Amino acid sequence: MRPFRLFGLFLRIGTLNELQYRANFWLQLLESGIALGTGLAVLALVFGQTPALNGWSQPELLAVMGVHTLMGGLIGSLIQPNMERLRDDIRQGTFDFVLTKPEDVQLLSSLREIRIWRLVVAISLLQSAIGIWEALAFGVALVLGGLMIYCFWLILTTVAFWIVRIDEIHELFSGVYQSGRWPVTLYPDWLRVGLTFLVPIAFAVTVPAQALTGRLTPDVLALSAVFAALLLLGTRWFWRVGTRRYSGASA
Amino acid sequence: MSAVAPAAGGAPGLRPTPAPPRLVHPLRGLFDVYVAEARIAIAEQIQYRAANYVYMLGMVAEPVIYLVVWSTVAQQLGGSVGGYTVGALAAYYIVWTLVRNINIVFTPWGWESRIREGRLSAQLLRPLFPIVEDLGFFLGWKPVVIVLWLPIAAFLALVFRPELHPSPLAILVFPFSLLGAYLIRSLNQSSLGLITFWTTRVGPIFELYIAVELLLSGRLVPLSLMPDWVQRLADLLPFRWTFGFPIEALVGNLSTEQLLGGLVMQLFWIAFGAVLVRVVWHFAIRRYSAVSG
Numbered sequence: 346m347r348p349f350r351l352f353g354l355f356l357r358i359g360t361l362n363e364l365q366y367r368a369n370f371w372l373q374l375l376e377s378g379i380a381l382g383t384g385l386a387v388l389a390l391v392f393g394q395t396p397a398l399n400g401w402s403q404p405e406l407l408a409v410m411g412v413h414t415l416m417g418g419l420i421g422s423l424i425q426p427n428m429e430r431l432r433d434d435i436r437q438g439t440f441d442f443v444l445t446k447p448e449d450v451q452l453l454s455s456l457r458e459i460r461i462w463r464l465v466v467a468i469s470l471l472q473s474a475i476g477i478w479e480a481l482a483f484g485v486a487l488v489l490g491g492l493m494i495y496c497f498w499l500i501l502t503t504v505a506f507w508i509v510r511i512d513e514i515h516e517l518f519s520g521v522y523q524s525g526r527w528p529v530t531l532y533p534d535w536l537r538v539g540l541t542f543l544v545p546i547a548f549a550v551t552v553p554a555q556a557l558t559g560r561l562t563p564d565v566l567a568l569s570a571v572f573a574a575l576l577l578l579g580t581r582w583f584w585r586v587g588t589r590r591y592s593g594a595s596a
Numbered sequence: 597m598s599a600v601a602p603a604a605g606g607a608p609g610l611r612p613t614p615a616p617p618r619l620v621h622p623l624r625g626l627f628d629v630y631v632a633e634a635r636i637a638i639a640e641q642i643q644y645r646a647a648n649y650v651y652m653l654g655m656v657a658e659p660v661i662y663l664v665v666w667s668t669v670a671q672q673l674g675g676s677v678g679g680y681t682v683g684a685l686a687a688y689y690i691v692w693t694l695v696r697n698i699n700i701v702f703t704p705w706g707w708e709s710r711i712r713e714g715r716l717s718a719q720l721l722r723p724l725f726p727i728v729e730d731l732g733f734f735l736g737w738k739p740v741v742i743v744l745w746l747p748i749a750a751f752l753a754l755v756f757r758p759e760l761h762p763s764p765l766a767i768l769v770f771p772f773s774l775l776g777a778y779l780i781r782s783l784n785q786s787s788l789g790l791i792t793f794w795t796t797r798v799g800p801i802f803e804l805y806i807a808v809e810l811l812l813s814g815r816l817v818p819l820s821l822m823p824d825w826v827q828r829l830a831d832l833l834p835f836r837w838t839f840g841f842p843i844e845a846l847v848g849n850l851s852t853e854q855l856l857g858g859l860v861m862q863l864f865w866i867a868f869g870a871v872l873v874r875v876v877w878h879f880a881i882r883r884y885s886a887v888s889g
Contacts, residue, residue: 375800383807390817391665395672398665513650520654524661532664533755 359459634736683759707789783869814840
């Protein structure tokens, strides 16, 4: 139960922190609204030319975009802020303070920063765009996908124990994440494999969207679960190797 | 624009002293500043070449996504969409990657932090218009960028098989159109960045600007794929001269008239941007008060 209590605690601190800056909610809403508007314009352009894209209809692609927005909100609220803080802590030596706390270091490093606005905005935009589906498969696929993105990001951040300057790697992810706006089945083979196993965007966005649109087969979901488990174990191992390298710059 | 020349004149009421001789010609001095800034940029960017490369790779994702989507549409429509075949689309988006890299300029985000953190104070002490420094620095970055871009272009060409048959004139016009695009985008984003003198935060305004640019410049999709009214709107705005024109110059089989006319339009928008940035600066700088510098 301890991890959940810890999560609840940081969620409360994060929420209190964010409530101090309520105007940021509106700015975030405006920015996300612009991004969503652009996305809708692109869909309108594509479907102005053709009734279906590679077998996906317009409402189905709208669902993909909705999941992409929701997952983007999860990443922006839960994953990215933690990883950025971890990156800075490793560089500046303030990672010492995390190491000395009587909690699991990976858990603590992954939960400290929670910025709710991105998620709140994503959910409120989703309701207007696609409505809320509560299918179980969708929920499971979304959680598994989120875990995989977390692992991917933590692996990249762990690299900071060896190479100090990794800001651009984070930039690289936000570029690649845009590919999730479209179902990965659209991409050529080499790219699809990369977007599935190298950067798990297929599992994070396309698979949950498949669940929403009734295209998900049980074996894909099973593959998703197995891959998530392997990735979690691998990440845990890599994280241990990384923290052993840490020597503290000056704190 | 002030150049690096000592101020002339003597104290009032005293025997007029002859103005000291100018050490350098104003324009010559300005040119030297550009060269110096460019050399700093080259040294700095070569030092961080790995970081630079990762950044460029991240940028390749955007055109590849557009290319895949529109190639799929073209294939479904029997081989072409809006006058572009699959091969021509590949050429469009591969040239896009070069134009995008040339189009990296000092952003309004940079202005925001420069003004918010008071770093502008130091720049104001120099006898130089701050935008000159930005123009020179980012221009100097370009040779590094082009060298780093070549392998990316080769890879994309191998994978996506572009088709383009530019005329000799098109090849000649292309580098000038790149320079024009760079200047137009630099000047406009500087003007936008100066808004921070009033608002402190530029985020949402800049996002909106980028969204409009995305749709009206040919960055998202060749403008010929857009509805008529969008194309007419794009004709009235500077955006298409920063993405669509340079790309089409090489890929779009433009006529001599269109090629040269395009350069003239770019000149017009450069002049417009230069005047605009001077006017906005004139009013903006009165608002400046540094917190710390």
